[in-house]
Amino acid sequence: MSLRTDQHRDASATGPPDQPGPIPGTGRAAKASASHAGRAPRSLVPVAAIAVAFLVLPLVGLLQRAPWSDLGSVLRAPAVGDALRLSVVTASASTVACLVLGLPLAWVLARSPFPGRRVVRALVTLPMVLPPVVGGAALLFSLGRRSPLGMVLENAFGITLPFTTTGAILAQTFVAMPFLVITVEGALRTGDRRLEEAATTLGARRWTVLLRVTLPQVAPSVLAGAVLAWARALGEFGATITFAGNLQGRTQTLPLAVYEVLQNDPGAAVVLSLVLVVVSLTVLIALRDRWTPTA
Amino acid sequence: MIDHPFAGQVCRVALIVPLLIGLGTGCASDGDDQPSGTYRREGVTGSITVFAAASLTDSFTELGTAFEEANPESTVAFSFGPSSALVTQITEGAPADVIATASTTNMKDLVDADALGGDPTEFATNVLQLAVPPDNPGDIDALDDLADEDLIVALCNEEVPCGKFAREALDKAGVEPSIDSNEEDVRALLTKIEAGEVDVGVVYRTDVEAAGDAVEGIEIPDDQNVTATYPIAVTGEADNAEGARALVDFVLSEDGRAALTEAGFGSP
Numbered sequence A: 001m002s003l004r005t006d007q008h009r010d011a012s013a014t015g016p017p018d019q020p021g022p023i024p025g026t027g028r029a030a031k032a033s034a035s036h037a038g039r040a041p042r043s044l045v046p047v048a049a050i051a052v053a054f055l056v057l058p059l060v061g062l063l064q065r066a067p068w069s070d071l072g073s074v075l076r077a078p079a080v081g082d083a084l085r086l087s088v089v090t091a092s093a094s095t096v097a098c099l100v101l102g103l104p105l106a107w108v109l110a111r112s113p114f115p116g117r118r119v120v121r122a123l124v125t126l127p128m129v130l131p132p133v134v135g136g137a138a139l140l141f142s143l144g145r146r147s148p149l150g151m152v153l154e155n156a157f158g159i160t161l162p163f164t165t166t167g168a169i170l171a172q173t174f175v176a177m178p179f180l181v182i183t184v185e186g187a188l189r190t191g192d193r194r195l196e197e198a199a200t201t202l203g204a205r206r207w208t209v210l211l212r213v214t215l216p217q218v219a220p221s222v223l224a225g226a227v228l229a230w231a232r233a234l235g236e237f238g239a240t241i242t243f244a245g246n247l248q249g250r251t252q253t254l255p256l257a258v259y260e261v262l263q264n265d266p267g268a269a270v271v272l273s274l275v276l277v278v279v280s281l282t283v284l285i286a287l288r289d290r291w292t293p294t295a
Numbered sequence B: 001m002i003d004h005p006f007a008g009q010v011c012r013v014a015l016i017v018p019l020l021i022g023l024g025t026g027c028a029s030d031g032d033d034q035p036s037g038t039y040r041r042e043g044v045t046g047s048i049t050v051f052a053a054a055s056l057t058d059s060f061t062e063l064g065t066a067f068e069e070a071n072p073e074s075t076v077a078f079s080f081g082p083s084s085a086l087v088t089q090i091t092e093g094a095p096a097d098v099i100a101t102a103s104t105t106n107m108k109d110l111v112d113a114d115a116l117g118g119d120p121t122e123f124a125t126n127v128l129q130l131a132v133p134p135d136n137p138g139d140i141d142a143l144d145d146l147a148d149e150d151l152i153v154a155l156c157n158e159e160v161p162c163g164k165f166a167r168e169a170l171d172k173a174g175v176e177p178s179i180d181s182n183e184e185d186v187r188a189l190l191t192k193i194e195a196g197e198v199d200v201g202v203v204y205r206t207d208v209e210a211a212g213d214a215v216e217g218i219e220i221p222d223d224q225n226v227t228a229t230y231p232i233a234v235t236g237e238a239d240n241a242e243g244a245r246a247l248v249d250f251v252l253s254e255d256g257r258a259a260l261t262e263a264g265f266g267s268p
Helices: A002-013 A027-039 A044-064 A068-078 A078-111 A116-128 A132-143 A148-157 A165-190 A194-201 A206-235 A238-243 A254-261 A264-293 B016-024 B054-068 B082-091 B104-112 B142-146 B161-172 B186-194 B207-213 B241-252 B255-265
Strands: B044-053 B073-082 B097-098 B123-130 B153-156 B181-183 B201-203 B216-219 B225-233
Touching: A044 A264, A068 A264, A068 B097, A068 B201, A078 A116, A078 A132, A078 A165, A078 A206, A078 A254, A078 B161, A116 A165, A132 A165, A132 A238, A165 A206, A165 A238, A194 A206, A206 A264, A238 A254, A254 A264, B044 B082, B044 B241, B054 B073, B054 B181, B054 B186, B054 B207, B054 B241, B054 B255, B073 B082, B073 B207, B073 B241, B082 B097, B097 B241, B104 B161, B104 B225, B123 B161, B123 B186, B123 B207, B123 B241, B123 B255, B142 B161, B142 B201, B153 B161, B153 B186, B161 B225, B181 B186, B186 B201, B186 B207, B201 B207, B207 B216, B207 B255, B225 B241, B241 B255
Parallel strands: B044 B073, B044 B097, B153 B181, B153 B201
Antiparallel strands: B097 B225, B123 B201, B123 B216, B123 B225
């Protein structure tokens, strides 16, 4: 049985080009090119340099417009502290939600063939292409006070989600979870299965294999997926403002604060954006080194 | 610096008014075969980019269509949004030919930044109303109700004209509102009231008109209300200054006025 599903998996792994970049050890081909082919052809370097410039130049634009002399006063504004705290808290909470819900989903998608799996896979990654504003509106129509589900939540449990911090976390989870799911699913689908098979042959139960063999194997991808999800949640704007609204201390995350301030004080907005950049870069650099141990 | 060579040469035909009203009631226009000389201006060609306050969305879209029908060689492209954001975009070099804001304060920022191609002209006024979902689930009847913590209360962002005016009105009424959300512009706020997610918001009278049966409007007494004055101007960096001036003249014309009155705007 395991041999048959293995073949199926390999066939489908070469199919959809929906794999995100930072998956370590994606497939045998990737592994082979990493160990044998060595450096990239020289002619690629200028193109890569253009890509770097394209991605980094806007950042330089921000730095150049930053009102360095007002830095202290902008950062001391209470709205900034509130927004930063709220952003870190909601992004972290939604990352936890992504892990709790997204890991089992990734596992099922990767390892349990069922009819319609391709459709389910497409559906759950849809929030990646859906404009976040539309996602927010969809959440409002499905979980808002006037929706059937929202009415049940309000009447039975007294819970309303729009305009609450929980709502902001939900909005972020909605847009961020696909990043975790496809990262982990990719690793599970294409990873080396021989260790698992060995463990099974030696009599380990499914849960034991999952926790002691598979999970450690895909741990770097789980971390990568979680960081991607966290970063996506941290920068989330459209779904949050549409579903959760915009109130300082409750739902006004840093991106929302930037948008508000940008309208009459672009300098202050630049400072807030730089805060977001510094926080994200710190996390990305710190974790990046962990998930690429040979770097 | 820039003259108005066409100023005053406004050719009006009474036909445009029924045309606008027809568009306003949502009739599909079968305009392709129609003669299009109703508001023709020689030499007006190309694309005219108009940045306009969110509260002008419906009336300006109508006016733009009428202008295009009269001047088939030109197209009018709109960017609607919060006045404050539009002003920032223009000072940062966004390619707008015409700017219309919901507040003279925002326009003054552009005057101060030397970003206009002529003096702004006031063309409409608006007043605030309370907007509630149909059948008023929060049982709202006056500004005082916005202090109720059990209700979901939303205003426009403080930086946006409708948010600034709403706070002025609340100040006048001596009400400390219990706000649940500051929405990015008046249309975003209106959408959430229509969806029934917000119990009450402060919007413009014209927004309540435009929403039809989707929201109920509740008048705010004159002594608590605030009047918004809308100025319009050609921008200093307009790529299509000629078209921009023709469009501004059209908005200021009797036909433009008629369409704005129809939408619920007052005269300045």
